[in-house]
Amino acid sequence: MFPRNCWYVAAMSHEIAPGAVISRMICDVPMAIFRSLDGTMSILLDRCPHRLYPLSEGTVEAHGLRCAYHGLVFAGDGGCREIPSQSEIPANACVTAYPARESHGLIWVWPGDAALAASTPLPAFETGEGYLSGLDFSCLDPSDLWGVAGPHVIHVDANYMLAVDNLLDLTHTAFVHAKTFDNAGVLDSTRIVKATGEQQLIDFFGFKNSMSAPLRNGYILDEGVPLFDNYLETYWQAPGVMILVHGAVAEGGDRERDGAIVLNTNILTPATERSCHYFWAQSVYRNRGDGKVRDLWEVMTKAAFAEDEHTLQRQQANLERFGASSLADDVSLILKADKAIVLARRMVSRMVRGEEAAKAA
Amino acid sequence: MFPRNCWYVAAMSHEIAPGAVISRMICDVPMAIFRSLDGTMSILLDRCPHRLYPLSEGTVEAHGLRCAYHGLVFAGDGGCREIPSQSEIPANACVTAYPARESHGLIWVWPGDAALAASTPLPAFETGEGYLSGLDFSCLDPSDLWGVAGPHVIHVDANYMLAVDNLLDLTHTAFVHAKTFDNAGVLDSTRIVKATGEQQLIDFFGFKNSMSAPLRNGYILDEGVPLFDNYLETYWQAPGVMILVHGAVAEGGDRERDGAIVLNTNILTPATERSCHYFWAQSVYRNRGDGKVRDLWEVMTKAAFAEDEHTLQRQQANLERFGASSLADDVSLILKADKAIVLARRMVSRMVRGEEAAKAA
């Protein structure tokens, strides 16, 4: 199960040009996402009310999305604007429209109760000075302040919470990413997990690192530096929105003045119970390295996230081999490193139970 | 659900040469269809009673179909004629045989109560003079009277009634076949739908058309003719047997004397709840155009029916994405253009309910 009364990223702006339409499964709901010729985004249930044909097979025209089967046209608000075989439009000729927003290159959708969407802001973390200014996802806008690799999307055959788990216990990087990120030092971290609200937490790892290229290049550290301070700080908002602030600096140096800082956006959207969309980007603070560092993070992260994709899919497949479809019930052995996972899963469960209670009432 | 006490087309004569056997799913029943060396067609349940092996894997011999596993031989009546490992043939050594008929190049099967088959004639429409003489499917026999493209079969991953719907609302041709049949004029038709019996109806479209090649070539109309009379008249018999009489003539001309007339046989047979066999042919009246017109209809119809196949499969897939397996319950928005569909579905539902009531009694 997943909460429905929240904003999920449905797509990236660059996926849908004016006049384009795509089909995407969001929270078990097939949606047709399209952009009008003047640029407005709309998201409709991907099913014509007439013969239940997928609207995403249709074409975007001036007054809406035209169904490819019998030519009915629906506007972004779900209302029917034309029925080619008759002049009257019946009152029930309409399709569900989902609240949609576009911001910082991401298209967000609200799959739940539409009445609640208007009063709920898009997810964002409290911002601060310097690199913390990017925590409202403005770090996704390329500028002098941010060199941006992405955003990209991976469609993963695994429950979205397995991907959240993965990001909320970064000790996995010592094993899954031994050949890419190469930071076994994470196992000896100072670790701080703290809830920062009913649906937010921060998960901090600080450790000494001595690894060689390529991560060292990503942090613009001289080969001569024997040991450096490495940190990984994940800002999480339920259920699947994260920015991982990471960086390194020569031992004892000043994080911002002497080191490299990168904001790694990771956003998970449920497709079905057993699949999800994984949106990510790496934003290099102050765009250091004139694009080369950004490109390096692009290449390195693609390689590493392919490892995550493999891992998550094998984990999902194993859960299914054993007849379970998720780890939601926490039947597993809990380690100290799972502290953030346990906390996050409790917050998400509370959201789901809250929605169920509201429905039952 | 589908009616079982009726004749369905199982195969085309040319698919099964003497000595050949094929497996085909008809109404959720796997059947082995074979032709003896002397030409007789037989249809058996595709399951040897011994170890339940598919008989369609076997070989046709002089006295019947020999199972490929332990060599038992079954005659066309389902009786066992030989058991290689023993001399006695037990009384229960038999397999269900289905009533089968062959006519005008089609092989028909009766999947329901065999006792009712004998008294039920093969489907055919009332014939008349001229081009109406072909309505008993004699239009499938190539002759001076009929230039025949087909019959052909398409195996479609969609419920057979979705294909029936498709043919009983030809307004779809303006959209699905915009690039092949190119007859948007159908949207402004004079439309007459009338029941002609408990299990038959006629669905007539008459309209003015001005489209260019290739449809114009199919109707052998001069380029100089600015506007012509186009008609599409579907004869339907429940649940899935249709002949679409179509043609065109220069405005105000005589349909038979001055125009081209084509009979388009369309027969849908359920394979499973989510798949069907679509048999079709185009028969050019008086074989006009010396075979060239027939060939043109063959090519044009193949292209157009590939569009239908795509459409039907996408529609079926969408129904399944939303958890429904058919449109039988008519949860959809009903338009005026759906008049024939609604009438036909009611007739088919009545047949199914009748069979259920007879079983319960």
Next chain:
Amino acid sequence: MFPRNCWYVAAMSHEIAPGAVISRMICDVPMAIFRSLDGTMSILLDRCPHRLYPLSEGTVEAHGLRCAYHGLVFAGDGGCREIPSQSEIPANACVTAYPARESHGLIWVWPGDAALAASTPLPAFETGEGYLSGLDFSCLDPSDLWGVAGPHVIHVDANYMLAVDNLLDLTHTAFVHAKTFDNAGVLDSTRIVKATGEQQLIDFFGFKNSMSAPLRNGYILDEGVPLFDNYLETYWQAPGVMILVHGAVAEGGDRERDGAIVLNTNILTPATERSCHYFWAQSVYRNRGDGKVRDLWEVMTKAAFAEDEHTLQRQQANLERFGASSLADDVSLILKADKAIVLARRMVSRMVRGEEAAKAA
């Protein structure tokens, strides 16, 4: 259903080198089978207790199998030896270990109640003099006494009892293997089926044969010999362990002195209800023919067992087309040739019912 309190072959020794690990489904249980660097075999449930990741994705190290996700290490007894992210190892940090034995090149596993494994010897048949000395599976050890083709494994998409049935009614060879083994004479056999214990039986076929190459070459018979004595004697132990003693000798000759004798090991292990592992070997007695005869049996058996694989998979698929998953309920027509099958299925059913009764008690 399959019995669980018995030894099944899980793999062949040569499949798992020191330091190797494979995943294999045995009786619906995913197992990780690995060999330590010093050669010890261990079999664990293929699921890390932490995040339920498949252990078979991991690596074999000095002190056990390391999970590829967060690096936990498990010894062959299922106990956790290391958790990289913390120093303490909780008491519940363990995984199910299955009793495992290795003998004559086969790795056996006990998927049921581990307490019963210690007191149950590995399957073997009573041995005797000469070629009967190999019936304890020592015929799988290449030596002067045995020229061994195999062992090999085929992963078959069919219930394991369909494969047992196949081997307990060798009349199928006249049809399925008409082109490979070419021994239609089996249909006129002297046939003796006798139970030799609660879970063992012997199934004997003796017949005259006159077939040509290649089977004649396998039995080292001169072309000039017009007719010879052929025998097929299957030793079966429930549920899926068999040795088929087969051979031929010129009519009236002495089986051991003048003929060729081959022991064909056939062992079936359930993977799931609809798939199994089929381990086989051919052991040529006294290694006659200097390896050429052994090679001939290797090639001929591979070709013939590919025919069996096809047959079993088509049979399974047909059972599923008709909504059944096995023939366990014996809904089929029983012939005289099915005597051994009926007897064997009864013995296996008794085992399953016994286990169910023990569980309920």
